Amino acid sequence: YGSASVLVQRNPKFSKLNDEDVRYFEGILGAKNVIQDDEKLITANTDWMRKYKGSSKLLLQPRTTDQVSEILKYCNFRCLAVVPQGGNTGLVGGSVPVFDEVVVSLSAMSKIISFDKVSGILVCEAGCILENIISFLDSEGFIMPLDLGAKGSCQIGGNVSTNAGGLRLLRYGSLHGNVLGIEAVLADGTVLDMLKTLRKDNTGYDLKHLFIGSEGSLGIVTKVSILTPPKLSSVNVAFLACKDYSSCQKLLQEARRKLGEILSAFEFLDSNAMNLVLNHLEGARNPLPTSLHNFYVLIETTGSDESSDKQKLEAFLLGSMENELISDGALAQDINQASSFWLLREGIPEALMRAGAVYKYDLSIPVEKMYNLVEEMRSRLGNDANVVGYGHLGDGNLHLNVSTPQYDDKILSQIEPFVYEWTSKHHGSISAEHGLGLMKANKIFYSKSPETVKVMTSIKKLLDPNHILNPYKVLPCSSIS
Ligand code: FAD
Ligand code: 2HG
Ligand code: ZN
Incomplete structure (x- = not known):
């Protein structure tokens, strides 16, 4: 069984890490970027909410795209499962291992590569922390089209991989519009150079969009180019x-x-x-x-x-x-x-963490009906829980949070599947901006048709035939094995 009451079993086809693997990675990365230290592993295994905990024994910190490529090539050959990790601020259990997957952290790839002051186009490595990009742009007289509460820790690669929405989407639109190019490494180590810096480029399928919001399930994003607006006075x-x-x-x-x-x-x-x-x-x-x-x-x-x-x-x-x-x-x-x-x-989100246990739902719902759900949830749970409603009203995105002194399966069964059924009935989405991760992989059918999930599964199989990238996340287990 995995963590946070999501029932999954370790896929036995994945190999278990051995000493030879560790030595191989040391050969690629140098010993200091192959981390087995207990404390660092606890951090990498635990999500921001301290709700999802994996048991990985290895954290890798590549410094270049070639190193990411070498790592994945080897993991694919050995059938070792991998979790790509950015700032580990994700809220759906997608950024930490479920079992013993190898964690590949992008933290050491944090260089700004170029900035064009005329076009406002920034090219940087995936591990750049959002706040650092914001400060850099500020000094150049520009801003990021994306801002969110986790800016001090989250990384642009993580933002792109979750298609993070945040506080400015109302004005500047989603990352599907602002990201102009991506470099990504596929499960077999192939480097896809789609790092264009063009506003317009209709040369066939625009594959970068597959990586925006795919939560590390199709490849590891290593570089990003992004259109930034000028800072207004x-x-x-x-x-x-x-x-x-x-x-x-x-x-x-x-x-x-x-x-x-x-x-x-x-x-x-x-x-x-x-x-x-x-x-x-x-x-x-x-x-x-x-x-x-x-x-x-x-x-x-x-x-x-x-x-x-x-x-x-x-x-x-x-x-x-x-x-x-x-x-x-x-x-x-x-x-x-x-x-x-x-x-x-x-x-x-920070205040909710300090208050105790929290059940989070990140929903797109037509604005006129959005708050009805909060009220219905309140009457379902009575005095057993503090039901909190907030969010990006301008985008039709409700953050419904249920806060309780501790986690309790009885409360969970009062919330789910009700919350998903309600959202689906009102033609909403069960994930507006946080993604599906582990939390909602098996709930995908509340928001996507079986035919759509089938095509998604085919794409997954094409790009990652051994399913080594972020297993148990995004797609339902039944469609993958
Ligand atoms: P992680 O948490 O490390 O990873 C998230 C997912 O992306 C995982 O599935 C991981 O495997 C994958 N991933 C990470 N990096 C890569 C990469 N380079 N290549 C491939 N896959 C990768 N989200 C919003 O949309 N809007 C908000 O307003 C918002 N506010 C937040 C406020 C707080 C206080 C917190 C804690 C979270 C908030 N979030 C918000 C959640 C959110 O998804 C992120 O914070 C952010 O986009 C995740 O970036 P990260 O670098 O931490 O990624
Ligand atoms: C926000 O908008 C984040 O503050 C987090 O997306 C929402 O914690 C949440 O439910
Ligand atoms: Zn939000």
Whole structure:
């Protein structure tokens, strides 16, 4: 059995690691990049939530694409299973081994290769930490089209492999649009050079898209080229209170119309999420403290004209107050206050971790129905759990989290399969942005037709015939063995 109550069995066709294998890897990478140290292995075997734990005995840290290629070629030949690992911040148990898979970490491949100031196109290695890329671009007068709470640890290769959404997708779109090229290594060691830096290239099938969001199941991403927007001079952040969910929804419609091209984020949290952050995160402070409101919305605008952008936002806020769409609000006066507003939203996953056990669901649901699920879940679970709703409202992405003092199978059986059935019935997706990983590999049929899964399985078999890459993840076990 694997971890976190997902029932899978080790595939006996995978070989077990032996001393000869370790010596071979030392020959390729040098002894110091072949890690068997217990403490480092515990970290590599354990996910961010400390919910999924593998028992790998080996962590490899290649420094070049050729080394990744040599590693995979050998693992494929020996039938050794592999887990590609970036910053290990994934939330679906995809980034850690289930059993004794070899962990291939991209951390040592963290070079920025080139940046073209005219086009804004960045080329870098997969192991670059997102925050480091953000700082680099800032110094060049550009920004990343992607931002998320895990930026301090997650890597661009991990972001691409999960097709991470995050806080700016509303404005800049998904990585399927922003990633212009990829270099990836297939299971047999073949290096696919698709590292183009072109906006337009219609020369047949665009294979890079297969690797965006395939969660390490089709290849290891080693380099990425990405289109970055220029940094604009005026950024404003407002933190607002709404009395009910319907007002949040109407506010979104209004924001789209009235803020139009300057709208760059529209995030929401309910009062349960706000309470968690205030109780568990040091430094978190409610800027609207007069009473606890039912809902909070964070709106960010980004534009190029300081005075007109501010005027636009202020007029929008005033209008929304008059229409009673918002019951209170604060506009950040400086960059520190803006970060303190963002902390209230970005800090929710951390606060949930500190509160105890947590069941996470990352759902795409039509905005008008989204919060019904939170309310139904609340009435199902009663006082046994704290049901928290927040997320990327502007993208129709709900983060439904159920927080309990400890993990309890009885609670889990109250949540699942209900949550998946509900989402499927309302034509949503059981994974908006986090992926399927181990957690939801066997739930794929709630969001994909059998015919689609069959084609996905054929692609997997074509690119990784021995299924050594991230086994037990993404695709259902039944379709793979
Ligand atoms: P990992 O966790 O190491 O890996 C994730 C998956 O990608 C695994 O299946 C792994 O095998 C694979 N992988 C990693 N690197 C490679 C590679 N180079 N080649 C092939 N496969 C690879 N996600 C969002 O979409 N939006 C958010 O707003 C968001 N916020 C978050 C906030 C917090 C506090 C945390 C902890 C997580 C958040 N996430 C969010 C989850 C998320 O998926 C990521 O943080 C991120 O994209 C994962 O990157 P990583 O480098 O940590 O990858
Ligand atoms: C976020 O938007 C992340 O904060 C994490 O995607 C969501 O922890 C979660 O449920
Ligand atoms: Zn999110």
